[in-house]
Amino acid sequence: MDDEDGYFGEDVAATYDESVADMFRPEVVDPAVDVLAELAGDGRALELGVGTGRIALPLARRGVPVHGIDMSRAMAARLRAKPGGDAIGVTIGDFATTRVAGTFAVAYLVFNTINNLTTQDAQVACFRNVAAHLGPGGCFVVEVGVPDLRRLPLGQNAVPFHISPTRWAFDTYNVATQAMSSNYVTIVDGRAEYSSIPFRYVWPAELDLMAQLAGLRLRDRWDGWTRASFTHESHKHVSVWEKPAD
Incomplete structure (x- = not known):
């Protein structure tokens, strides 16, 4: 493991896109980008754990300015090398605590990345960090599995x-x-x-409490990016918390 890049050093970055090729399929990516572009509106988007740009690049192609935070320089280098990658600003750091300039209309964590924060304290800090980046009425979106x-x-x-x-x-x-x-x-x-x-799994109700501690309130929870209803049979959820406009 590369200590500087955490668990996502060059050995992982070199084959990452191929190892999760199914997640790059248009039928997986497009619904997520649709939701995020709608929430961003005319504002900016902040991706936590931006990786190689699976979501950031197509979102930027929709005209949404995107900035990413990622611990891994190796993954960020793969993003920058892709067409359009130079348009995505990337700050290297821990997305639970790293601050970037400006405010954002939407911040998001996809593909179980919230679980990369391996303590409850770090996950709570992440919600507070996001709340500090959001403008009034801005939204925090998390896609994560329901513990199986x-x-x-x-x-x-x-x-x-x-x-x-x-x-x-x-x-x-x-x-x-x-x-x-x-x-x-x-x-x-x-x-x-x-x-x-290593990861730390987290329950939907626990995430709601983290959001409340950060001053955010639940706006929507779906079974996935197509906005199907979340039920007790759902294997994952896409949740949207909103920063009050006042």
Whole structure:
């Protein structure tokens, strides 16, 4: 692991887009960009964990000025190398605490990135940091999975999510601390390589309380970017909290 870039150093950045290729499909990206562009209106957008620009680049092509915060210089370099990447300002730093100049109409965290903050204190700080960046009436949008603990029988702490002849992947959960990790075993030239990334899973109601502490209020919660209803069967949610106009 590159200490400077956290868990997303050059070794990860070099193949990141290919490793999550399904997330770059237009049917995945376009609905998210539609929502964010609508919320941004004539204002600016702030992406926390901007990565290689999966959402930032198409959002900027819609005419929305986008600024990103990311810990990884390697991921930011991949963004800048893409067509249009030079139009996306990127500040290197921890998105829970890093401040950038100006105010924004919308800030957003997609693809479970809120879970990269591995303590409750850091997640609370993130909401407060976002609230400080938003103008009156601005919105904070988070896309994150609902913890899949119903798949855990008593005494088990691991859930597989990918199995193939060359790659095994599984999540582990600690239900006492809400710590989790995604673990990967990859077979390369007949040898197994192991990697693990820590996360902290978080419940919708817990996020609402974090928002309240930051002075934000829940505006919408959907099953996904198509704005389908969120129910007890939903596996993820897209939530929108608003900074009061007054």
